[in-house]
Structures are given as structure tokens and as C-alpha cells.
Amino acid sequence: MTSILEPARSDGSSLPLADRTGGGPGRHLRVAVIGTGFSGLGMAIRLLQKGVDDFLVFERADEVGGTWRDNTYPGAQCDVMSHLYSFSFAQNPGWKSTFGKQEELFSYLKDVADRFGVRPHIRFGHELLGARWDEPTRRWHIETSQGDYTAQVLVSGTGYLSEAAVPDIKGLADFEGTVFHSSRWNHDHDLAGRNVAVIGTGASAIQFVPKIQPEVGRLDLYQRTPAWIGPKNDKPTSPLQSKLLHNVPGYQNFRRNFNMWGREILAFVMKRPKVAGKMQKMASDHLQKSVADEALRARLTPDYVMACKRLLFSNTWYPAIQSDNVDLVTDSISEVRAKSIVTADGTEREIDTIILGTGFKATDRPVAGRITGRGGELLRDVWRKDGMAAHRGTTVAGFPNLFLLLGPNTTLGHSSQVVMIEAQIAYVIDALAHMEKRGLASVEVRKEAQDAYNERLQGRLDGTVWNAGNCKSWYLDEHGRNPSIWPTYTWRFRSQTKRFDPSEYQLATTVGAGRPALDHA
Numbered sequence: 001m002t003s004i005l006e007p008a009r010s011d012g013s014s015l016p017l018a019d020r021t022g023g024g025p026g027r028h029l030r031v032a033v034i035g036t037g038f039s040g041l042g043m044a045i046r047l048l049q050k051g052v053d054d055f056l057v058f059e060r061a062d063e064v065g066g067t068w069r070d071n072t073y074p075g076a077q078c079d080v081m082s083h084l085y086s087f088s089f090a091q092n093p094g095w096k097s098t099f100g101k102q103e104e105l106f107s108y109l110k111d112v113a114d115r116f117g118v119r120p121h122i123r124f125g126h127e128l129l130g131a132r133w134d135e136p137t138r139r140w141h142i143e144t145s146q147g148d149y150t151a152q153v154l155v156s157g158t159g160y161l162s163e164a165a166v167p168d169i170k171g172l173a174d175f176e177g178t179v180f181h182s183s184r185w186n187h188d189h190d191l192a193g194r195n196v197a198v199i200g201t202g203a204s205a206i207q208f209v210p211k212i213q214p215e216v217g218r219l220d221l222y223q224r225t226p227a228w229i230g231p232k233n234d235k236p237t238s239p240l241q242s243k244l245l246h247n248v249p250g251y252q253n254f255r256r257n258f259n260m261w262g263r264e265i266l267a268f269v270m271k272r273p274k275v276a277g278k279m280q281k282m283a284s285d286h287l288q289k290s291v292a293d294e295a296l297r298a299r300l301t302p303d304y305v306m307a308c309k310r311l312l313f314s315n316t317w318y319p320a321i322q323s324d325n326v327d328l329v330t331d332s333i334s335e336v337r338a339k340s341i342v343t344a345d346g347t348e349r350e351i352d353t354i355i356l357g358t359g360f361k362a363t364d365r366p367v368a369g370r371i372t373g374r375g376g377e378l379l380r381d382v383w384r385k386d387g388m389a390a391h392r393g394t395t396v397a398g399f400p401n402l403f404l405l406l407g408p409n410t411t412l413g414h415s416s417q418v419v420m421i422e423a424q425i426a427y428v429i430d431a432l433a434h435m436e437k438r439g440l441a442s443v444e445v446r447k448e449a450q451d452a453y454n455e456r457l458q459g460r461l462d463g464t465v466w467n468a469g470n471c472k473s474w475y476l477d478e479h480g481r482n483p484s485i486w487p488t489y490t491w492r493f494r495s496q497t498k499r500f501d502p503s504e505y506q507l508a509t510t511v512g513a514g515r516p517a518l519d520h521a
Helices: 038-049 102-115 205-212 239-247 251-270 273-279 281-290 294-299 317-321 366-370 379-386 417-438 447-461 490-496
Strands: 028-034 055-059 077-081 099-101 122-124 128-134 139-144 147-156 178-181 195-199 218-222 326-329 333-337 340-343 348-350 353-356 402-404 442-445 505-508
Touching: 028 038, 028 139, 038 055, 038 102, 038 417, 099 102, 128 366, 147 417, 195 205, 195 348, 205 218, 205 317, 239 251, 251 273, 251 490, 273 281, 281 317, 317 326, 366 379, 402 417, 417 442, 417 490, 442 447
Parallel strands: 028 055, 028 147, 055 122, 147 402, 178 353, 195 218, 195 353, 218 326
Antiparallel strands: 077 099, 128 139, 139 147, 333 340, 340 348, 442 505
16 A cells, blocks of 8 residues: 655655755754645745744645645645635736636745745755754754754644545555555556545545546445535636736735625524524535435435535536446445455445545644653643644644644634634734744743633534534544634634734743843854
8 A cells, every 4th residue: 555644746746755855954943834835835925024034944845835736636626716715915816717726726836935935945855753842942943854953933834634544444554456545646547447446525535536437447436424515606717807807906805805704604604503504405405406316315415414514515526426337335344355345234346446535634633743842742642631722723832932823723614724824824923023022032822821712712612513513524523522613703813813912921031041032043
């Protein structure tokens, strides 16, 4: 079975350790940033705009792009309007359609890295192996695959859709055919005429299955839980719209803000399962119109309230899975054998390819196992003991000068993650300004402030469609707690992160034995 957790090249292939080059050991930085997706690039751009150039961005792959570099599967596309799924300070008037395709979004991120002069600060092929807080010097000691560094501040921009989740299925590792995860698509493997098994029917699968269905010989689609799927109103950008976007000042900003504020209505709906249930008719009607066979329609109908799991959008999913060469399998998988899959009812289906559309480790983030805070405790262990939580989704008690972009409870069920990323970046920038102004060596959120914040937040989640919608989703952890979703309007989050409040933090003004707070050695 091919490894799916290796860093990716920009062409989707893995990056061998021997090919990782660049950077020297021992340099001290004011800020170290991990990752070059929207979070890491946005952070780097804002640092430069604020006159901070003493920073590096560590990237394990050979190109920027994060999710949109790695996910090269056929049909990969965003389900948020392109104007909103891009930086407010770097808008693109050239989107080809309502929703950006993978190659467009990847090109956009490469363009902003070039346009804003970020590349000289990026160290490609530098995988984070570990980061340890050193209390005497109040610095982060950072170990990468290409050498060691120290930094006053560590910003993690790895997000929550960066590490593939591989299901624990008996015999999977011994399968003699080809296995790959959708986020590490094997473009060298020709699917033409193959007997293919797709495990999972989530956001990725509904995009790539319609693309591969016409070329495969047979496709067995293993569905654990059906999803609510609505029609996707994706249209090419018309010549008139293109002209307006390119030539009318403020028009694109208007379109972006109109979409952002319009989506806030969905936050109101999703907080109330009864209201969301009424909106469910949109997805239910789409299923009714798309699938005539009553028995098949029943197997595709969820038993939970819409948006309890992620609401999906597609115009091609239902036609594809009704094709003659597709078999929807709803029995659970008992085991994988050398050349087949056996389900709980005893049926054995011969296959030569397995594609895992099984999502990501959203509530068990691998980066947390590489960050050690004050007292020598791993962030992973703290979260396993106390539950994954952070203050304002960004800082964690016991981990001074650590800022998490798209940290706990920043996932949105109704709008663009870029909105949340920009809000958190503003919070980090304000924290850095406070540290500079007051000569602070470190800031660490008070445990009581973090706990009070999360008590209020979890209270807001009670009774929402995400917690009370009668489903088991990736939003929830193994204990049924929701460490993922931001349960209300994005304007509230932006308001809460607009200013860094030092009263919520323990502040240290010296480093070691009287050394200056900001040591740029």
C-alpha cells in the first residue's frame, strides 16, 4: 500500500526526503510560520505589510498551495463562491466561474506568493519534525527536516484538512492492487477499464466519482452514511460580469461582501434544527428529481437533519451513481483481501484499485503531536486529556507565543474559511504589536480565560444542527464533543478577534537573566 502522508510535489507526486534542500540551521527568527496554504501565505503577507521581515515560512512540499496543491483529484473544486474564497486584500477579477476549480485556486495562491514577495521567506522541503518551548529563553526551538531554528513566536497554518484519514479496515495494508487517498491522487495509475472501489461518499467523492465513472470498467461505491446534496448553481463568468469585475472600481468588493453577508442568514438557520429541517426540502427535492428509483432513493436519503453533516452540492453525482457500471454498496466492509473486498453480508467483490475518499484528521491533528509546550507536555496530550480547545480558536494555555490559524472551533458550516483566517491573522498581528510596544518576551492565554471562552462557545453549540441533528460527523470528537464548528455569525468572530486583549494573558517582559524582550540574535 502506497504511503499517502508524504509531502506532495506541485504535480501531486511525493517529495523524497533526499530532494529536500535549502535553509541553514541555527537562525533565530522573530516569527516562524508553518504551512503555505491560505493561512500561512496570508500570515506572511500581513507580516510584510506591517514591516516585519524577520520571519520564515516552513513548507514540507516543494510549492505553496496547501489543500489546493495536494488535492489534485479529478473534479476538485470549491463549494464557496470564488470572490469570497480568496483574500479580501488580493481579489481576483479573473475567476472563470462561480466556484473556483482546483487549478485556478492553486494558481491564485502561487500568484499571491509572487505578487506580495513572500517566496524569499519560504523554506520548501522543510517538514516540521518538532517544536519545543524553552522557558528560560522564552523561545521556540524548531526542528525541521533541513535543520534547526529558534523563534520568539510560532504560527501554525496547517489547518484541519491537511492530513489524510485512512480507515482501519482489516486487510487493507495487504491489498495487492493499487490504493491511494483522494488527497494524494495517483495520476500515474490508469483507471480505464479497471474494477474500482471507492470508499466514502463525502465532499471529495461527490466530485471525483462523476469524473472517473465514464472511464472505469466497474465502480463499487461504498457508502456508510448518505449525505444531503443540493444543486450546484455554478455558472461561467459572463463577458459582462468579466468587464464589470475588471473595470468597475469596488464592484468585486461589493460582490464579495454581498455573498459574505448573505451567507450569515445560513448561520441563523443552522443554529435551529427545526428551521434547518424546513430548508431540507431543497436537498430532498433535488434527490427526488434526480433519482426515479424509489428503492435507490431510500438508500440515498439521510436520516439526520440537513447540515448536521457537511451540506454538499453537485449536479453530476446522482446521474453518475445511477450508471450501469456503478454499484452502490451500503453494507459495511468486513475485510479487504488480496484482490477483493468482502462486506458484512458475505458478498465478495473483485477489484484492482481502491480509492479512499475518507476525509481528513480534523479532530486529531497530527501537528499537535509535534508541538511541546511549557512543562514538556505535547499539545496532542493536552487536547486528548482536556478536549481540543483554544482561546478564540487561536491560543492555548501552556503554550506561550503559539498561535493556531484555523484552530479549534473555527470551522464554518455556512461561509468561507478565508473570512476566519483573515480575522485570526489580524488577531496575531495585533498581539505582535502589543509585544513590540510593551517589550514583551511572551504572551500566554490564562487558563481561566480560555475555559470561560469555551464554556460560552459550547453553550452556543448546544441545540444547534451540528450537535443536535441526529448524526455522527467529523465535526465531533470521539466523546461527542464539538471542537470544530464556529456556531454563529462570522461577524461575531471578527469582532472578537479584532483586538488582542492583554488582560486575558500572562505577560512576560524579560528573557532569562535580564536580557531584552526581543532578542534578534
